[in-house]
Amino acid sequence: MINAYPFFAYEANSDQISLDYALFRTNSGNVDSGNGLRYNSLMEAQLDAVFAAMSALGYDDVKLVVTETGWPSNGDENEIGAGKANAAAYNGNLVKRVLTGGGTPLKPKDPLNVYLFALFNENQKPGPTSERNYGLFYPDEEKVYDIPLTLAGLSGAQINPVNESKAQVPTTAPSSGNTWCVANANAGEQKLQAALDYACGEGGADCRSIQEGSTCFNPNTLEAHASYAFNSYYQKNARGAGTCNFGGAAYVVAQPPRYGTCEYPTGY
Numbered sequence: 412m413i414n415a416y417p418f419f420a421y422e423a424n425s426d427q428i429s430l431d432y433a434l435f436r437t438n439s440g441n442v443d444s445g446n447g448l449r450y451n452s453l454m455e456a457q458l459d460a461v462f463a464a465m466s467a468l469g470y471d472d473v474k475l476v477v478t479e480t481g482w483p484s485n486g487d488e489n490e491i492g493a494g495k496a497n498a499a500a501y502n503g504n505l506v507k508r509v510l511t512g513g514g515t516p517l518k519p520k521d522p523l524n525v526y527l528f529a530l531f532n533e534n535q536k537p538g539p540t541s542e543r544n545y546g547l548f549y550p551d552e553e554k555v556y557d558i559p560l561t562l563a564g565l566s567g568a569q570i571n572p573v574n575e576s577k578a579q580v581p582t583t584a585p586s587s588g589n590t591w592c593v594a595n596a597n598a599g600e601q602k603l604q605a606a607l608d609y610a611c612g613e614g615g616a617d618c619r620s621i622q623e624g625s626t627c628f629n630p631n632t633l634e635a636h637a638s639y640a641f642n643s644y645y646q647k648n649a650r651g652a653g654t655c656n657f658g659g660a661a662y663v664v665a666q667p668p669r670y671g672t673c674e675y676p677t678g679y
Contacts, residue, residue: 414479417453435504448516459517481528483541503558512653592645592655594637606657607637616643627673635670
């Protein structure tokens, strides 16, 4: 059980750590010089640092639970990064990251198991202002900010990057029980291509329909082909948790994707 707080790392090193990297926003990422893996979030880098340390001690088979993580919605003048917009961005994007499945770059098959800190602001807690402002609610039960906490809240829309002045966290509910897996265009061509290659290869997705001359070849775009392959993999795995992520290259939607006249299956 570990408590992981990217906020503290960012606050102390804001001149070296990208805010986008700390908040799960789209960013260029960082390649670990030791294992060669690319990280697109500070949280995942922190978790893999723990995995690596445990492995060095011979405990490769121990599962991790993040028993605390969060971001303060208010802070003292010197607490760089504290604020409602950033708190909504961190917790909202973290919820999306956890619920859409997948593990860390070092442990991709181990789903993330995370507890948010905290439900309520602790208005009488001593210490810095941030310590009293980690909650999703004020003590009077009013929301500090709004984020989706279920797959229903995430479906149909991707959590947009949140700027410094206004939180933009969609909470669109699904229109039916069916869901589909589509490509995340913001992931970049390199990540989409690698995920597409995996889905059609080792992943066992049925990619015959996106071959040249087949029914779903057009439109001949990376996003359309990746979406078809990701959805095939997702449906074949019974829409299980973690089967629509591909390292951030995909996400779940509640409306059937449309690329030209091609219909995307709901199951096999």
